[in-house]
Amino acid sequence: MGKKTDLRVLRTKKLIKEALLKLIQEKGFESITIQDIADEALINRATFYLHYQDKYDLLEQVSNTYLQELMDEINPDYHIQNGRVDLDRFQITLKRVFDNIEKNRDFYQVMFGPNGVQEFTVKIEKHIYHKFQQKFHDIVENVESLEIPSDFLLNFISSAYIGVTKWWVKENMHYSTDYMATHLAEVISKGPMYSIWKNVKDNQKPSSSN
Numbered sequence: 001m002g003k004k005t006d007l008r009v010l011r012t013k014k015l016i017k018e019a020l021l022k023l024i025q026e027k028g029f030e031s032i033t034i035q036d037i038a039d040e041a042l043i044n045r046a047t048f049y050l051h052y053q054d055k056y057d058l059l060e061q062v063s064n065t066y067l068q069e070l071m072d073e074i075n076p077d078y079h080i081q082n083g084r085v086d087l088d089r090f091q092i093t094l095k096r097v098f099d100n101i102e103k104n105r106d107f108y109q110v111m112f113g114p115n116g117v118q119e120f121t122v123k124i125e126k127h128i129y130h131k132f133q134q135k136f137h138d139i140v141e142n143v144e145s146l147e148i149p150s151d152f153l154l155n156f157i158s159s160a161y162i163g164v165t166k167w168w169v170k171e172n173m174h175y176s177t178d179y180m181a182t183h184l185a186e187v188i189s190k191g192p193m194y195s196i197w198k199n200v201k202d203n204q205k206p207s208s209s210n
Helices: 002-027 034-041 045-051 055-071 087-103 105-111 118-139 150-170 177-190 192-204
Strands: none
Touching: 002 034, 002 045, 002 055, 002 105, 034 045, 034 055, 055 087, 055 105, 055 118, 087 105, 087 150, 087 177, 105 150, 118 150, 150 177
């Protein structure tokens, strides 16, 4: 009996989550009511309140599930060793991140879409910031001696992550996860000006047919 009950609960939560995402996409989170969610999920309000306190609790629980899964793919200890970034490993980390987003594309296309939830973007950026913050202090013994403040650098990294990811999602993930991982790793580790210079230089090379 317990197993049947668990499956019923899982199915109900799935319907509620799908209803939430559909409604966010259609009219934005703030415009949604509990009745909207109940009607879309084909449940009654009492059933909704068995699982969630309100729509904010629902959004928090749903988004935290995806966020935790994404953050589990980011492990600075894997690609930052002996004070240096291993570019090959960094690309592997980034590919895992993009693979996870691609797997959950329905969720991210809604959250990063025109009616998406800005607070979710802010939350991801903060989590990425803190992921790298501790490792940064392990690499740089005297943070205060840096000419460029650590907050400056960490905000650049976290903003680059989320900014490029949002762009990729909005472009309907046109580029492969391998492509995204390779080029984002290069831009973050070597800087955007290096990537521009490299592309200009490559385009100026004579073709093999000449």
